[in-house]
Amino acid sequence: MAEMVRKSSVDEILNHWILAGSCILLSITGFAFLFHLEPVSSVFGGVNTMKEVHNWGGVVFGLSLLYSMRHYLIDALEYDADDMQWFKVAGGYLSHKVTVPPMGKYNPGQKLYYLAIVVAGIAIAASGLVMWLLKDNASLLLLSHIVHNVAFIIFVLAVPVHIYLGTLANPGTFKLMVSGTLPLSEAKKRYPKWMKAAGKM
């Protein structure tokens, strides 16, 4: 049997499902508020219950986002010369003629995606808490509505691209979200610098 390499720990996999599940629930209920989608709110037993689901879903999402920092934050803040070269060739996504430099555990696109999720996630959670708990301050409330909507646009643009890259665009990657492991031969091809650092090549 092929030797396997663990890329994601068990708590990382569970937290990713909580992050993804709460994000999707918040997006569905958020869209339903925005466009007054009554068929969706009736699934939740009415607008008021849907609001409760959205608020508490936001708490789960915020806590899960904070927990994710122990898995990705350090990697997401470090960029070397190969990462800079990766940006120059757009990760090889726009042309097959370019040479994509060797990568570590995460490519710079994934690192930037994570940082965007952290910034937009903190903004959306903080503004959501203000709208939930501090309803008396009109100007703060207005600012929170604007921040919440702008951050939501970032999620709507970034998350579908992430899902596409994690499934259809890179077959086999989705398995990482379930088992957290991949064959050593595959890991050597995709993350040579990480494997080198781990003494596997």
Ligand code: HEM
């Ligand atoms: C439900 C659909 C989703 C799918 C199929 C999916 C798929 C994946 C996969 C396969 C990975 C592992 C990539 C690798 O290690 O090379 C991953 C990582 C990750 N996912 Fe997701 N994901 C989904 C939703 C989300 C959502 C909603 C968020 C955040 C709001 C998110 C945040 C992350 C982060 C931060 C990582 C680690 C760093 C990165 O790969 O960018 N994911 N995802």
